Amino acid sequence: MNRESPVILASTSPYRRDLLARLGIPFTTAASAVEETPLPDETPAQLVQRLALAKAGAVFAQQPQAIVIGADQMAVCEGAVLGKPGNAEGATRQLRRISGKRVDFLNGLAIMAPSLPVARVELITYTVHMRALSDQEIADYIRRDRPFDCAGSFRSEALGIALASRLEGEDPTALIGLPLIRLCALLAAAGRPVLG
Template identity: 45%
Template sequence: MDDFTCHAPDIDESPLATETPAQMAPRLAKAKALALAQHYPDALIIGSDQTASCDGLLLNKPGTEANALAQLKRCQGKTVTFYTGLCLLNSSNQQLQLQTVATEVSFLSLTDAQLQIYIRKEQPLDCAGSFKCEALGSSLFQSLTSTDPSALEGLPLIALCAMLRREGFEPLS
């Protein structure tokens, strides 16, 4: 396997005035990849970002436990759509691939006490929609629908493997 480096670019993640959550995720994924191109001139750069939408409203990163509780209460008994934007940039030739994977999550109706336990244990304060599926987040929902379930964790691996193969990189080699 080739060497890799993780690098978090410093970009403005604020939504644009008329931008939907479905438009925002790929825009930010692309911006992240492009922001790193000058630092890695001969590399395949992966940019990814995720947004969430409930009742058509963007669910931001909550920042505080109170905001996280409010967001999770809004999601109770509803279906929330998570949009994961993925960008693969070949910085040597500026070839760019961009895709968005949508994941629909049907949330259970839980008590405030249960939600507060989840927030205290998981601290999802920097996650879109106050939700981490990697651990206890799965206890918040009754089902999910996606063509790429890994997208809910923030990096759609099925889509990424297809993009890498189009760039001549075989993930299984």
């Protein structure tokens, strides 16, 4: 139905780009300048969904013939949002904070397309139970993996998996920032099935 509509990922994240490439459909990426400050009384779950929708909407407004995918992710531990640490000191603080605890990775996923009467936006959560980590393990992980651009300093697709004791969720790609299982369903709803 929408085989002629270009697919655009409203993100310049290399992680999301690599994940979407797994589906084997042609796509381009576009940056979307969206203000990410939380609204008063907005929960992290509400925030990631609003930002995913805003990112898709910003690109769709410029490319209304396209199928546009928006995504946002944040890590939450004991009610506190964990952003990207930026450097080794920030990563050390984060990893000490989440040592031995549960971290929920909240993903907002949105899609807009000419064939959809309204935008679709969903929340996909994936949970990581962290091992109790020694300072030596934290230092070694940071030195080897350099997770400075990853929410919660946790890079699941690399050495970060050694920090976890258990994972819970329906889609492990949600840990990296683009839940492909749900995205396949949303693309099909937009008239662009991945298979068939």
